[in-house]
Amino acid sequence: MTFVRTILGDISPESMGLTYSHEHVVIDNSYATELNPGFLLNDETRIVVELREFYKNGGRSMVDTMPANCGRNPLLSATISKASQVHLIVPTGLHLEQYYPVRHWRYQLNEDQITQLFIDDVQIGIDRFDYNGPLVKRTEHRAGLIKLATGKAPFNQHQEMIFRAVVNTHRHTGVPILTHTEFGEMALEQAKLFDRLGADLNHVVLSHVDRKVDPDYHRQVLDTGVRLEYDSAFRWKDPNPNGTYQLLKTLLPQYSNQIVMGMDAARNRYWRSYGGLPGLSFLLTDFKSDLDHMGLGEYYQKIFYQVPQKLYSFQRIES
Numbered sequence: 664m665t666f667v668r669t670i671l672g673d674i675s676p677e678s679m680g681l682t683y684s685h686e687h688v689v690i691d692n693s694y695a696t697e698l699n700p701g702f703l704l705n706d707e708t709r710i711v712v713e714l715r716e717f718y719k720n721g722g723r724s725m726v727d728t729m730p731a732n733c734g735r736n737p738l739l740s741a742t743i744s745k746a747s748q749v750h751l752i753v754p755t756g757l758h759l760e761q762y763y764p765v766r767h768w769r770y771q772l773n774e775d776q777i778t779q780l781f782i783d784d785v786q787i788g789i790d791r792f793d794y795n796g797p798l799v800k801r802t803e804h805r806a807g808l809i810k811l812a813t814g815k816a817p818f819n820q821h822q823e824m825i826f827r828a829v830v831n832t833h834r835h836t837g838v839p840i841l842t843h844t845e846f847g848e849m850a851l852e853q854a855k856l857f858d859r860l861g862a863d864l865n866h867v868v869l870s871h872v873d874r875k876v877d878p879d880y881h882r883q884v885l886d887t888g889v890r891l892e893y894d895s896a897f898r899w900k901d902p903n904p905n906g907t908y909q910l911l912k913t914l915l916p917q918y919s920n921q922i923v924m925g926m927d928a929a930r931n932r933y934w935r936s937y938g939g940l941p942g943l944s945f946l947l948t949d950f951k952s953d954l955d956h957m958g959l960g961e962y963y964q965k966i967f968y969q970v971p972q973k974l975y976s977f978q979r980i981e982s
């Protein structure tokens with residue numbers, strides 16, 4: 664029996680309901696927020712207000728995407744999920760190098776040690792201290808996703824080691840994989856490396872690829888079998904055409920089983936409850952009517968229900 668692992672426990676894929684695929688619900692004080700104070704998202708009241716609005720508009724699940732030692736707070740995530748009734752999937756894994764100090768454990772530990780930290784987050788529970796060390800105190804709240812991130816440059820040895828640790832964890836536990844790409848660059852290389860390492864590409868999703876508006880490139884990546892996540896629908900500003908909409912128009916008819924969407928609203932100025940815009944309900948309101956106007960309304964269910972349910976379910980490859 665397959666399942667989806669949320670911060671409050673395992674649920675059936677069908678119970679996910681309408682799902683956003685790349686969110687930042689909680690970003691607590693961390694090295695990343697010291698560098699980027701605009702990232703800070705730890706005001707329980709405001710987060711619950713925004714998520715209740717999402718729920719009222721029909722939203723039911725969010726995939727939160729801050730990985731290990733980058734602002735996770737499993738207890739706060741659990742509290743927010745309970746208060747808002749929104750299912751939260753919280754990841755393990757690692758973000759871009761720029762979000763960690765130079766002597767971070769990611770550079771000190773070997774592949775097996777990092778794999779074990781990831782596996783324990785998935786199977787036992789996320790560390791209360793978010794692997795900030797030196798002690799680990801596991802909560803009952805388990806990770807339901809594993810993340811890695813690459814930039815615009817070819818992968819270096821350290822990044823390749825992280826890929827192996829992520830795929831080891833994925834194969835051993837069945838946890839699905841989500842990546843960060845920098846403006847869609849290196850997406851094809853990510854897909855090919857996951858394939859070589861033996862990942863199940865039906866459970867791998869590459870994020871932010873719509874920032875590279877090149878349909879032929881998207882086709883090449885989609886033809887490997889991975890899923891793509893688009894999250895810039897609200898970012899394009901006049902007079903520029905909406906690149907995300909161009910891609911959806913071109914690609915949805917052929918690849919509707921491989922495209923999911925989110926907001927990636929990692930700055931509190933995008934949240935209504937923090938006084939910002941457009942608010943996390945954008946995809947349920949403005950975007951939904953835009954999709955209808957483009958004649959793509961029939962794909963709404965796939966983007967937000969069917970594809971996420973399969974993608975985020977656990978599928979174990981080895982025991």
Ligand SMILES: [Zn+2]
Pocket residue numbers: 685686687728927929
């Ligand atoms: Zn993100």
